[in-house]
Amino acid sequence: MSYLGVPLRVAIGSGIITTIANSSTSGAGYLARGLANLRVGYSLAIATILGSIVGVIININIPTKILYIVFGVVLAIAPLPGIISSKDQIFVVRHTNQDPISMKLGLRGSYYDENKKARIEYVGSRYPLSFLSMMGAGIISGLLGIGAGAFKVLSMDYVMGLPFKVSTATSSFMIGLTATSGGIQYLILGYADPLLVSLLVPGVILGSYVSSRILNKLASKTLRYIFTVVVWLLAIEMIWRGL
Amino acid sequence: MSNPGLAERAVYNILKLSVIASLVVIAIGVVWMFYHLHIQGFPTDKWLTFNGTRISDFVHMISRMDPRGILGLSAIILILGVVLAIVSVLITSLRMRDNSLAIVSTILLILLLISTSIGLVIKSRG
Numbered sequence: 222m223s224y225l226g227v228p229l230r231v232a233i234g235s236g237i238i239t240t241i242a243n244s245s246t247s248g249a250g251y252l253a254r255g256l257a258n259l260r261v262g263y264s265l266a267i268a269t270i271l272g273s274i275v276g277v278i279i280n281i282n283i284p285t286k287i288l289y290i291v292f293g294v295v296l297a298i299a300p301l302p303g304i305i306s307s308k309d310q311i312f313v314v315r316h317t318n319q320d321p322i323s324m325k326l327g328l329r330g331s332y333y334d335e336n337k338k339a340r341i342e343y344v345g346s347r348y349p350l351s352f353l354s355m356m357g358a359g360i361i362s363g364l365l366g367i368g369a370g371a372f373k374v375l376s377m378d379y380v381m382g383l384p385f386k387v388s389t390a391t392s393s394f395m396i397g398l399t400a401t402s403g404g405i406q407y408l409i410l411g412y413a414d415p416l417l418v419s420l421l422v423p424g425v426i427l428g429s430y431v432s433s434r435i436l437n438k439l440a441s442k443t444l445r446y447i448f449t450v451v452v453w454l455l456a457i458e459m460i461w462r463g464l
Numbered sequence: 465m466s467n468p469g470l471a472e473r474a475v476y477n478i479l480k481l482s483v484i485a486s487l488v489v490i491a492i493g494v495v496w497m498f499y500h501l502h503i504q505g506f507p508t509d510k511w512l513t514f515n516g517t518r519i520s521d522f523v524h525m526i527s528r529m530d531p532r533g534i535l536g537l538s539a540i541i542l543i544l545g546v547v548l549a550i551v552s553v554l555i556t557s558l559r560m561r562d563n564s565l566a567i568v569s570t571i572l573l574i575l576l577l578i579s580t581s582i583g584l585v586i587k588s589r590g
Contacts, residue, residue: 248479259553263565263572426483
């Protein structure tokens with residue numbers, strides 16, 4: 222949008238509103254199919270919203286170039302364990318011992334994997350660590366005005382030990398919550414353009430509706446490779462911004 | 465622990481409704497815009513620039529029969545959808561005596577209120 226002459230802040234504000242449309246469409250679809258976990262999404266959204274508030278404060282007060290490089294390098298390295306591991310971990314309940322907070326929050330669930338033709342049960346654990354990593358995702362979101370979904374997926378996948386499809390679907394559902402927090406501010410400040418939003422929203426809704434129907438049919442490994450490419454592109458963009 | 469399906473169903477219905485409502489509003493806004501432009505001639509430079517609109521301006525726009533006011537409502541509907549979804553989870557969890565989910569959704573609502581307050585403070589400082 223900024224390449225088309227739209228002021229950067231208006232582009233970010235309008236982009237955040239379309240992110241809500243994207244998340245509401247795909248998130249609702251994932252919830253209906255049992256792929257997104259409402260409890261995981263809501264309990265971790267507390268961290269991302271807090272992080273996004275911190276991100277905005279950082280953005281205003283300190284030079285962000287070093288942060289861009291640090292986060293970019295972290296993003297580039299983070300997906301490597303998933304690629305190196307040759308085993309398809311989808312049938313494995315990766316963390317059977319839940320911490321007390323995860324247990325109290327009821328962070329567990331199951332879904333039917335259309336690719337494997339099997340019901341997968343899973344348990345979410347290490348909530349405190351996941352909360353901290355989600356704050357990092359929120360900070361990125363506040364700094365750059367993006368959903369930072371890649372960070373959220375990494376946190377749920379590696380830290381909390383959720384299946385990759387559940388992490389992806391829950392991340393998509395959660396992004397709407399973080400975006401709403403920013404979207405309200407951008408709307409109050411007049412950094413969202415109604416005409417621009419109305420041009421973008423129908424296309425975004427159509428795209429997210431289609432993608433939410435495809436996700437469960439894909440093999441987790443294929444999904445992970447697609448995800449890794451997206452993460453690396455994001456890492457390059459962040460390092461580029463920092464240089 | 466309560467049946468999580470109830471809360472999920474409520475969120476699903478509200479989010480779906482908000483997306484459909486925003487699409488309907490956009491469709492009405494676009495039709496209204498073309499009708500408006502047909503009467504008043506081709507769009508001016510003012511119409512074709514994307515400079516952002518404050519939430520408080522939407523009401524004035526609608527009262528002036530400016531279709532951008534209606535288009536702006538779609539953004540408000542999407543935000544309201546997310547907020548109402550959290551409220552519905554809070555109500556469901558309270559009815560089912562699911563304390564953990566009730567606390568989580570209350571914290572989320574408080575954080576959204578804080579976020580709104582920050583926006584209003586920044587706006588008041590100009």
